[in-house]
Amino acid sequence: MKIRENCYMLGLGSTGGKIYKEFVQRHYKGAAANGSEQDHKALGDVPNKYILQGFDGFGGHRERAMDCLAGNEDFIKFVEGIKEDIVFILFAGGGSTGSGCAPIVAEMLLEEKDEEGNPVKTVCPVIALPASGESLAKHKNAYETVQELQEIEGLGATFFLNNDSNENYDYINKNFASMLDEFLSNESYGRQNNFDESERLEMLKDSGAMVLSVTGDGTDSKIKLEKLTKSGIFAPIEDNYICENIGIIHSKNDKSDIDSEDVIAEVGKPDNVFEGFNGRKTIIAASGLDYPVSHVKKLGELAVKANAERMRNKKSTRAKLGSLELPEVDITEQKEEPTKKRMTKLELLKKRRGQ
Template sequence: MTPEQKRQPDEKRPIIPRRENQNMKNKIAFVAVGQAGGNIGQLFEDRGFNVLYINTSQEDLDTLEHAKYKYHIPGGEGCNKNRRKAKQLVIDDFDRIAAEIETKIKADLTFVIFASGGGTGSGAGPMLIDLLIDEGRAIGAITIVPGQNESVKAHINSYDCFSELTEIAGTAACFILDNDRAEKLSINTSFVDDFCSFLEVPEKHKSVKGNIDKAEIMETLSAHGMALVTSRKAQNSAETIKAIQDNPYAPIEGDRAVKYITASLSDGVTMPELEKAIGTPIDTFQTFNDEGITICCISGLTYPQSRLDIVYKKVDENKEVIEKNLTATRETRMKKSINFLDDLEPPKKAAEAPKPKSKRDIMSKYL
């Protein structure tokens, strides 16, 4: 009996077989780490993509009833937002994790999906990306920034996670989903829809004025730095630019550094006008459609420093409260001051490189 036949009529998330952009599904795959990563991974697997789910929590994996490939890291019982715990579990088990990825994920480009504010995904995600790149794989990232109403610990994790992620050389595109910009589950669905629409452009959008081929799609997605993808109805360039600026994922900011703008343009939308608003790319790839929809992927962008500053600010503003709560649980004879970040995660070994002097230094390598 197939998974479709096993699914009961009252289940909320039907499995819908998809046949579009089959060739691109052989080129791109996903490793979903942690619960939030698993939620997005399921949306891609429902579209026919190959997904491997990795988690320290067996309970989280058990909720993925129709997932084809699942791997529980031995000894893991969840990481309850403890990034260091997740890192250690990955280090101890990396050979088997790498073997799972090698046997289950056959693709030219693999995206690791994780939440930056959690435990398993936040701790394991950047490290896993770095290790897989070192093995010669092309690896990108899809990560989530916590909303301002989420806990201070989630913001601590998120900032530390991005501090590591942006220091990794050789990453492919990094897509950032911002829980402050829309409801989180709707963001997930919208992103997967837009990402898949972009992959379908070579097959569905053809024009005598120019076409986009699969190699150009792959080149766009392989560019280092932040990436953004949108698919919106737009009658003119102004509407398209507004849709890009108001996207539910992450803001375009900074010096507008950009490597590629790749788009299927509807009538009334022009590439020069997009470049004027977004920034001058190294190259553009474009085709045209008569469906009134502009599908656009912008890659090689600078990371959203202003948004990450907001993450840092929440941590810094709550420092005194956290220190007070932590010291209240200690014996009164312990009088010396503490660093609340060090208390939440044990200090690094002295042999390791010292931490940068400022938060700007942490992000400076790829800005």
């Protein structure tokens, strides 16, 4: 099995479509789903653009995903009909269409089980986390999305893209597509050992976070490890040294580019260390890591702080009318009329619509 040919890239929402486009340029199969025709047009001439009918974006409200999917039966059938065994769900955690639909779509893809009760498909979310300076709504959406992903049993490796790592999000998307392509398509071999497809698939099946580092010859090993764990395009990993598998494809026929013990010192002692040789570049991968909860918590704290400040400002600056000093009126001779209840604006609207 060619692992690369058995992958499907499903982009949800605006950001998901942009990441999907990067993989289309590398000749991967997939599709982009969005309710916004404008977002689809911005992708240009890419195949398989799916319109979610009746939802031209969610307006920041990810909870609308349930209504959207319930009203788009054709899209549900389309997802259920994906034949490839490895599906990457690409989306922005801070958005609404992607972050709202992704957990539901992931559960749909994991429904099919083998005879032992294990999911037939390997489902790997790729979530772009919002930058620290982005809006309250985006931080809140991302926090809730990660919470939901944590609850899904049988989910494969999750890639957390960190939009704090570069102001140019297109750069992050392109870099990720390039690194994952290197990981999936590498066919290097050496006499000592090979990092084969079954081992790479094992890493993709690992529940938890996964990170990658791809560097050329001459890059210092410390920089390689920094890019893997802290300063690269992925959210910084947790410092609890929980790791299931480590994979390394050396760019040479020896280990002079990076020592596996140095990687273990950074990410923790894994169950397995897979190594291959003579790669085009040095590729380091770690899977089965804890979700980057420290980083995501910071986003949640920013959301709470921003909301508290917004409510304080709203309370302190909202103009209020004082009491009116009205002249006294003699009402003894005025005829009393029955008090009429004033119609609400909603009732007026219903009356105008004939309801």
